[in-house]
Amino acid sequence: MSALVGVDTWAVTRMTEDTWTGLALETAAHSADPGSRWSSSAAAGYPAGTPVRRGRSLCHHLLSGPAPVVVADLERSEDPDVRAVAATWGVRGYLGVSLTSPTGEELGSLAGLSAAPLQPDDRDWAALLTVQATALQASLSADIAALALARQEVYERSLADHDDVTRLPDRRGWARLLAAEEEMSTPVGDPVGLVLVDLGVLRTVRSLRRAVAVAGEAAGDLRLARVGPRQLGVLAGGAGASQVARTANLVQARLEGAGFATATAHSMRAGLEPLSTTWSRTEHALVAARRERALPSGR
Numbered sequence: 001m002s003a004l005v006g007v008d009t010w011a012v013t014r015m016t017e018d019t020w021t022g023l024a025l026e027t028a029a030h031s032a033d034p035g036s037r038w039s040s041s042a043a044a045g046y047p048a049g050t051p052v053r054r055g056r057s058l059c060h061h062l063l064s065g066p067a068p069v070v071v072a073d074l075e076r077s078e079d080p081d082v083r084a085v086a087a088t089w090g091v092r093g094y095l096g097v098s099l100t101s102p103t104g105e106e107l108g109s110l111a112g113l114s115a116a117p118l119q120p121d122d123r124d125w126a127a128l129l130t131v132q133a134t135a136l137q138a139s140l141s142a143d144i145a146a147l148a149l150a151r152q153e154v155y156e157r158s159l160a161d162h163d164d165v166t167r168l169p170d171r172r173g174w175a176r177l178l179a180a181e182e183e184m185s186t187p188v189g190d191p192v193g194l195v196l197v198d199l200g201v202l203r204t205v206r207s208l209r210r211a212v213a214v215a216g217e218a219a220g221d222l223r224l225a226r227v228g229p230r231q232l233g234v235l236a237g238g239a240g241a242s243q244v245a246r247t248a249n250l251v252q253a254r255l256e257g258a259g260f261a262t263a264t265a266h267s268m269r270a271g272l273e274p275l276s277t278t279w280s281r282t283e284h285a286l287v288a289a290r291r292e293r294a295l296p297s298g299r
Contacts, residue, residue: 006119007095007112008038012136013059014108014189017240018268020057021189022048023108023140037115041090050272051189058085059096059109068097068129073117093118097129099137107140108189143188151237154180155223163226165205166212174225174233178275181237192269193244194278195219195234196286197251200261202230211260218254219247231286233279241268263289 008031012024025048031038038044054060061082062069071077071094074086086092093114099107110133112125154177161173169177185192197215202208215232216224223235234251236244248266255262265285269278 006093006114008036008114009043009112011111011113012099012108012140013057013111014140015054015057015059015106016189016191017242018054019051019189019191020054020060021051021108022046023187023189024048031115041115043089043091043113043115046089049186049189051191056085056088058082058089058091058094058113059111061085062094063096063098063109066098066100068095068126068133070095070118070120070125072120075117089113090115092116095125095129097133099133099140101137101141101144107137107144110136140188144190147184147188147190147238150184151181151223154184158225165208166226168212168232169223169225171225171227174227174235175276177223177225177235178279181235182269182275185237186272190238191240192275192278193236193239193241193247193266194269194275194282195222195236195244195248195251195264195266196227196282197232197234197248197255198263198286198290199230199232199255200263202260207260210258211255214254214258214260215251218251222247244268261293263293265289 007028009025009027011022014021014023027038030036033039061079062071074082074092074094077083077086091113093116095112095118096109098109101107110129158169158173158177161170161176162168163170181192199208199211202211212232219234222239225233225235227233234247236247244266248264252262252264263286265282267278267282267285269275
């Protein structure tokens, strides 16, 4: 597709609740020349695979259904948000179509971008986009669907390093889980969130096991580990920020309802940072949450 005249770069993207990620980029040979108009645009400097805030993507603003979209000159758009985003990236021409799963779930997009206005009458862009999207969305959908089985297999392997009391992965198993999740989720732009739970003072093994059972029920299908003497970790691979926040709140509410003095903290992976960094950031947030709970009420 990079051979088609008028389009500087084609991108296969992943769109989630919070982020837009260009998974694969293909730039036309003439556009890659250092002296070209495209090479001086901000879009040309985008590193493939790096998630950006969804609102910064043209696909978010322009694709609202299954129909292909062709915009000859974004600078002439009636939508000020579209004009602003386009100016930020240095993009004038846009071609796009949504990629969806067999059930209709939005997965991402196929987008063609140019630094100069397009000539929409050059060819039947809509038909071209539709044909290409059919094959791409089948492939992307299969890759994302395969993650569920892969995550289960990784979790089962992580149990080789487990805590004898709870039978959950221990701190070492948790670290292995994070490393594997990072490797699996990055190629398809899947979001990852972490929740850490401080269980408070636990005086008996029975209390610990009961707390784990309550937390596990609240976390649902998400992976649980014992990452410290009184601390649990929840790995939320594929979950958006709102689901991760709801999970943290639900786990804390259920544990408090069962009589445990708990504190929770949660974070989303930022960009392509190592999940070990996300873990460290969430631990710092948990320390702050514990400190806040320890303050007398009214302070």
